[in-house]
Amino acid sequence: MSTSPAARATQWTFLTNHARVLLHVARDPDVRLRDIANAIGITERAVQLIVADLEAAGYLTRARVGRRNRYTVDPTVALRHPAEADHPVGDLLDAFLHRESAPAAAGRQPLRS
Known part of the structure; x- marks a missing residue:
């Protein structure tokens, strides 16, 4: 069964669920996994x-704080794909977390090479 280009265009995204989970943890180290699941739309x-x-993989560590977990992201760990392995995951986090905290009037940030 063939899928039309228009249908395929709505079925993919640039970020994986792994990236989305890591971004949620970086935003809120005390986040509950249930809240991440609801926000992303996965179980x-x-x-x-x-x-x-x-x-x-060393991207985060988990520590028990009372009855909850607190997560710490290590921004120095390299991205996994060989094409991006010369960039630490912190570059990805900075791009998204900076965007969320920057004023809307600041405009877009240039891409780093």
């Missing part, structure tokens, strides 16, 4: 697996 179990992947 809580999927978020648990993604957090485990990110932790195993």
Whole structure:
């Protein structure tokens, strides 16, 4: 069964769920996995697996604080794909987190090479 280009255009995104989870954790280190799942539109179990992947790869660490978890992102860990391996994940986080905190009138930031 073939899918039309218009239908395919609505089925993909630039960021993976792993990137989305990492961005949520970077925004709020005390975020609940349930809240991430609701925001992204995936199951809580999927978020648990993604957090485990990110932790195993060294992108984040988890510490127990009372009955909750607190996450710490290591912005120095390199991106995984060989084409981006010369960039730390902090570059990706900066691009999105800076955009959220910058005033709307500031305009767009130039791309870094």
